[in-house]
Amino acid sequence: MKIKLVAAAVVSLAMTTAFAETTTPAAGTTTPATAATPATLTTDIDKLSYSIGADLGKNFKKQGIEISPSAMAKGLQDGMSGSQLLLTEDQMKDVLSKFQKDLMAKRNAEFTKKAEENKSKGEAFLSQNKTKEGVVTLPSGLQYKIIEKGNGAKPTKEDTVTVEYTGRLIDGQVFDSTDKTGKPATFKVSQVIPGWTEALQLMPAGSVWEVYVPASLAYGPRSVGGPIGPNETLIFKIHLISVKKS
Numbered sequence: 001m002k003i004k005l006v007a008a009a010v011v012s013l014a015m016t017t018a019f020a021e022t023t024t025p026a027a028g029t030t031t032p033a034t035a036a037t038p039a040t041l042t043t044d045i046d047k048l049s050y051s052i053g054a055d056l057g058k059n060f061k062k063q064g065i066e067i068s069p070s071a072m073a074k075g076l077q078d079g080m081s082g083s084q085l086l087l088t089e090d091q092m093k094d095v096l097s098k099f100q101k102d103l104m105a106k107r108n109a110e111f112t113k114k115a116e117e118n119k120s121k122g123e124a125f126l127s128q129n130k131t132k133e134g135v136v137t138l139p140s141g142l143q144y145k146i147i148e149k150g151n152g153a154k155p156t157k158e159d160t161v162t163v164e165y166t167g168r169l170i171d172g173q174v175f176d177s178t179d180k181t182g183k184p185a186t187f188k189v190s191q192v193i194p195g196w197t198e199a200l201q202l203m204p205a206g207s208v209w210e211v212y213v214p215a216s217l218a219y220g221p222r223s224v225g226g227p228i229g230p231n232e233t234l235i236f237k238i239h240l241i242s243v244k245k246s
C-alpha cells in the first residue's frame with residue numbers, strides 16, 4: 001500500500017464518528033500546540049485551513065487519539081513545501097500502518113465491551129420487566145403489554161401494515177418516531193426486525209401495544225449507528241392502524 005493511501009485511511013478512521021456516537025467519548029489527550037497561530041483569519045484560505053484543522057482536532061479529541069499538533073503542522077508544512085522530510089517514506093508508512101492497526105484494535109475492544117455491557121443491561125431489564133403487571137413474555141423472549149385492544153384483522157408475514165410508533169432505548173432515549181414526520185409508516189410485516197414481525201402478527205388492527213424487543217430479535221451484536229449500539233434491547237410503542245392483505 002502506498003503511503004498516501006495509508007495516510008488517507010488513517011484520516012478516514014479518525015474522521016469516522018458513527019461508533020463514537022454510541023459510546024462515551026474518551027477524554028482528550030491531545031498535546032497542546034506550541035507553534036504560533038495567527039491572531040486573525042483574514043482570507044478565505046486562512047479560514048479554510050483553520051476549519052480543516054479544527055475539525056480534525058475535535059475528532060481526534062473525541063476519540064482519544066493522541067497527537068502533537070506542532071509536529072503535525074511541521075509535517076504538513078514540509079510536505080506542501082517540498083522540504084526534506086524528517087522521516088523516510090518507509091518509516092512513515094510503518095508509523096501510519098501501526099497507528100491504523102492500533103486504532104482498529106482499540107475500537108474493536110471498545111465495541112466488544114459496549115456490546116457486553118448492553119447485553120447485560122438488556123437482560124436485567126427484561127428480567128425485571130416480565131414481573132410487571134400486564135407484561136406478557138413469549139417463548140422467543142419478546143415481551144409486550146397491551147395498552148389498547150383492537151378488534152380488527154391480524155396481519156400475516158406477507159401483509160402490509162400502517163403504523164404509528166415511537167422507539168426508545170431502555171434508558172428512555174427516543175431514537176425514532178413517526179411523530180418526527182407527522183405521518184404513519186407503511187411497510188410489509190416481513191421487512192422489519194424479527195421482534196416487530198413477531199409482535200405485529202399477534203396484534204389486531206386498532207391495537208396499541210408496548211413491545212420490548214431483546215437484542216436477539218432486534219439488531220443483535222451489530223451497531224446501526226446513532227444511539228442504537230450493539231446488543232441493545234429496544235422498546236416500541238406501536239399503534240397498528242390498518243392491515244392490507246397480500
